[in-house]
Structures are given as C-alpha cells and as structure tokens.
Amino acid sequence: MEIKVYHQIMDWNEDVSSQVRQTLKEHQTLLVNIMGSPGTGKTSLLKALIHSLKDQYSIGIIEGDITTAIDARAMAALDIPSVELNTDGACHIEAMSIQKILTDFDLDSLDILFVENIGNLVCPAEFDIGESLRITILSVPEGDDKVVKYPLMFTDTDCLVVNKIDVLPYFDFDIDRIKKDYQGVNPKAPMFSVSAKTNEGIDSLVAHLKEKFETLLHDPS
Amino acid sequence: MEIKVYHQIMDWNEDVSSQVRQTLKEHQTLLVNIMGSPGTGKTSLLKALIHSLKDQYSIGIIEGDITTAIDARAMAALDIPSVELNTDGACHIEAMSIQKILTDFDLDSLDILFVENIGNLVCPAEFDIGESLRITILSVPEGDDKVVKYPLMFTDTDCLVVNKIDVLPYFDFDIDRIKKDYQGVNPKAPMFSVSAKTNEGIDSLVAHLKEKFETLLHDPS
Numbered sequence: 001m002e003i004k005v006y007h008q009i010m011d012w013n014e015d016v017s018s019q020v021r022q023t024l025k026e027h028q029t030l031l032v033n034i035m036g037s038p039g040t041g042k043t044s045l046l047k048a049l050i051h052s053l054k055d056q057y058s059i060g061i062i063e064g065d066i067t068t069a070i071d072a073r074a075m076a077a078l079d080i081p082s083v084e085l086n087t088d089g090a091c092h093i094e095a096m097s098i099q100k101i102l103t104d105f106d107l108d109s110l111d112i113l114f115v116e117n118i119g120n121l122v123c124p125a126e127f128d129i130g131e132s133l134r135i136t137i138l139s140v141p142e143g144d145d146k147v148v149k150y151p152l153m154f155t156d157t158d159c160l161v162v163n164k165i166d167v168l169p170y171f172d173f174d175i176d177r178i179k180k181d182y183q184g185v186n187p188k189a190p191m192f193s194v195s196a197k198t199n200e201g202i203d204s205l206v207a208h209l210k211e212k213f214e215t216l217l218h219d220p221s
Numbered sequence: 222m223e224i225k226v227y228h229q230i231m232d233w234n235e236d237v238s239s240q241v242r243q244t245l246k247e248h249q250t251l252l253v254n255i256m257g258s259p260g261t262g263k264t265s266l267l268k269a270l271i272h273s274l275k276d277q278y279s280i281g282i283i284e285g286d287i288t289t290a291i292d293a294r295a296m297a298a299l300d301i302p303s304v305e306l307n308t309d310g311a312c313h314i315e316a317m318s319i320q321k322i323l324t325d326f327d328l329d330s331l332d333i334l335f336v337e338n339i340g341n342l343v344c345p346a347e348f349d350i351g352e353s354l355r356i357t358i359l360s361v362p363e364g365d366d367k368v369v370k371y372p373l374m375f376t377d378t379d380c381l382v383v384n385k386i387d388v389l390p391y392f393d394f395d396i397d398r399i400k401k402d403y404q405g406v407n408p409k410a411p412m413f414s415v416s417a418k419t420n421e422g423i424d425s426l427v428a429h430l431k432e433k434f435e436t437l438l439h440d441p442s
Contacts, residue, residue: 037258037259037260037340037342037363038258038342038363038364038367038370038371039258039362039363039364039367065370066343066370066371066372066373067369067370067372068369068370070366070369070370089343089347089373091312091341091343091344118343119258119342119343119370119371120312120341120342120343120344121258121259121340121341122287122310122312122339122340122341122344123312123341123343123344126310139362140362141260141360141361141362141363141385141388142258142259142260142362143259143260145291146259146260148288148289148291149259149286149287149288149289149291149340150259150287150340151287151288152287152310164362166391167362167388167391167392170387170388170391171388
C-alpha cells in the first residue's frame with residue numbers, strides 16, 4: 001500500500017501558488033516579487049519603477065510588512081491601487097495571503113502587480129507566491145560578500161539590482177566581486193547597478209523589465 | 222484528566238536554552254547574542270569589541286552563517302577561539318546548536334562567548350539561545366523607520382547599537398527618531414551610536430558592556 005507523505009507548509013504553498021499563477025494568467029496580470037534586506041531600498045526602487053512604467057502599464061501594489069502601513073500609504077499617495085499585507089511577525093509572505101488579497105484588485109484592468117516582500121535576505125526566497133518574475137535587491141552598504149553568504153536569494157531570482165551606488169565612494173564595496181559571484185551561481189540572470197535616489201541606472205533596468213513584461217504577457221504557454 | 226499541550230519547536234527550544242544557561246552559569250561564562258540585518262556590521266563590531274575587551278576577558282566566538290566560514294576565519298585570525306555554525310539555509314540559530322557547540326570550548330577558561338547570529342532583522346529575535354545579553358545592531362543605511370517596522374528585534378534586546386554613523390552625512394537618517402522610537406518600545410535599554418570603522422563611540426559601548434559583564438558574572442541569582 002502506498003503511504004502518502006505530506007510536507008506540510010511547503011507542499012500546500014506550492015498548490016496555492018499554482019492557483020495564484022493560474023488566476024493571474026486568466027486575467028493577463030503579472031506578479032512581480034521584490035525581495036531584499038530591510039532598508040535595501042525596495043520601496044524607493046518601486047517608486048522609481050512606477051514613475052517610469054505607469055504610462056505604459058496599469059500597476060498595483062501589495063506592500064508586505066511585519067507591521068505598520070507606512071509603505072502602502074506611500075504608494076497610495078502615488079495614485080497606485082495599494083494593499084498592505086501585515087504578516088504580524090512572520091518573516092516572509094506565502095501564496096495563501098496573495099490568493100486572498102487578489103480579490104481586492106480589479107485584475108482585468110491590471111497589467112503588473114508588484115509585491116514588496118518582507119525585508120529579509122533569507123526566508124522569502126524559499127516561498128513561491130505565484131510570481132512571474134523575481135527581483136532581488138542588494139544595496140552597497142550591505143557589503144560585497146552577500147552572494148556567497150546568502151546564496152538562495154541570488155540563485156532563485158530573475159534579476160539582481162545593486163542599489164545605492166551613489167554611496168559607492170564611502171564603502172569598501174567591489175561591484176565586480178558581486179557580479180562575478182552572482183554570475184557564478186546564476187549565469188543567465190542579469191544584474192543592474194542603480195541608485196533609486198539619484199535615478200542613475202534606472203533607465204537600463206526599466207528597459208529590461210519592459211522587454212521581460214512584453215515576453216511574459218504574450219507567453220502562450 | 223489533564224491534556225498535555227506541546228508547542229513544538231518553541232517549547233523545546235525553551236527547555237534547551239534553560240539547559241544552556243545553566244551550563245554557562247556553572248562555568249561562569251556569559252553568552253552574548255549579537256543580532257541584526259545582513260551587512261549591518263556584526264562582524265566589524267565584534268572585531269572592535271574584542272580589541273577593547275580581550276585584555277580583561279577571555280573571549281570565544283560562535284559565528285552563525287547560512288553557509289561559508291568567512292567570519293570564523295576572520296575571528297580565528299585575531300587569536301580568538303572560534304567555531305563556525307552553518308545553519309544550511311535556516312534563518313536563525315536555535316539553542317540546540319549552541320548546546321552542541323559548547324563542548325568545543327574550554328568553558329572554565331572562558332568569560333565571554335559571543336554568538337554572531339544569522340543576518341536577519343526578524344527571526345533570530347524569536348529564539349532564546351541561552352544568552353545573558355542581547356545586542357541588536359542597526360546601521361545608518363538601513364533607514365530610521367526600522368524600529369516601528371521590525372519591532373521584536375528592538376523590544377527584546379538589552380542594548381541597541383546604531384552602527385556606521387561615519388556615513389550619516391550621506392543618508393537621510395534621523396538618529397533622534399530612532400532613539401525616540403526605541404525608547405518608546407524599550408525604555409530601560411540603552412542605545413549607543415558608533416562607527417565600527419572609525420571607532421567613534423566604541424569606548425562608551427565598551428564601558429557599558431564591562432559594567433554589565435561585571436554585574437552578570439557576579440550575579441548570585
């Protein structure tokens with residue numbers, strides 16, 4: 001007799017993330033999962049991206065935070081449909097929360113739904129939330145040894161953004177080391193160096209994302 | 222009939238952390254749990270502290286990392302007994318790992334055993350590892366909204382160190398806001414502003430820790 005073996009949470013999350021992905025596909029909406037440490041600049045980068053993308057795409061935001069609604073209020077101030085997802089202590093977002101929240105959006109009129117995950121360079125990488133695209137952010141002050149020390153966040157992403165390059169002169173940060181380490185573990189995914197504060201490098205990132213969005217939105221699979 | 226209710230992991234961790242605390246007490250060794258985001262400066266601060274404390278105290282280090290032994294090698298280079306604890310993906314250290322590792326140290330000749338926890342501003346705060354003292358580090362580039370956004374790490378600590386104050390001119394960081402938020406959630410615990418790079422403020426922190434160590438090492442309870 002066959003014995004069923006369940007792997008709690010992770011299997012369940014996988015089922016739900018498939019459902020989320022299917023729902024989004026039916027509405028032709030792309031979910032973009034933004035991940036990185038606390039203070040790496042997820043909210044600032046999102047603001048910069050929205051500024052450059054909102055004329056071409058209809059955008060929504062799910063702001064993940066352990067507590068507070070600071071970030072969702074900042075996004076709502078940009079006239080972007082925004083929902084705050086408080087995990088009440090939990091260190092990552094799971095697909096079930098996304099599934100519930102999707103009903104808050106008019107998906108038919110939405111092209112891109114950004115999710116700002118909990119500030120954490122470890123746990124969020126383990127959870128598929130139904131996204132079409134993952135963006136990992138690392139900021140210059142965090143140091144250039146992070147790819148080797150926190151590998152999953154860099155291997156399981158579609159794009160690495162190195163943020164806060166405006167402060168490169170004040171930190172011992174070797175951008176070539178990050179690039180080499182990143183290409184070593186994730187050779188096909190691109191890396192962009194930007195400053196969400198000065199806008200340096202944002203154009204290249206936006207051009208890449210637009211190309212990626214077009215491919216994914218018209219993917220027949 | 223009374224029904225026993227177990228709360229998995231957490232209860233178990235609590236039992237083991239009590240045992241760790243008892244073992245350390247018998248050997249008059251203090252465990253100091255250092256926590257904060259990736260790249261906040263845990264290793265750099267430890268180096269600065271060791272430099273100032275090693276003449277008066279016999280020190281050991283447990284370096285917690287998801288993978289690699291970079292930090293333990295850096296500590297061993299300072300002639301400090303060091304052990305690397307790789308969690309192989311896990312986002313925090315638990316007491317059971319500490320219990321096993323204690324046998325690697327000659328506790329009778331050790332006054333202070335520092336544990337550098339996994340770089341993560343969320344999960345490590347939930348796990349008592351048998352420490353006598355918790356130090357939370359937040360660095361200037363992470364932003365001044367972190368106390369309200371990641372509260373547990375600031376409420377459940379004995380001391381907050383704001384690191385990288387040498388780069389204050391390059392970031393919009395209001396140190397008074399952090400102090401006010403921190404005192405609001407943890408009114409009895411002190412806060413120190415330092416730069417582990419330039420050594421600014423390290424003396425005050427060291428003076429506080431020495432006082433704290435003396436009290437704890439001679440605590441009759």
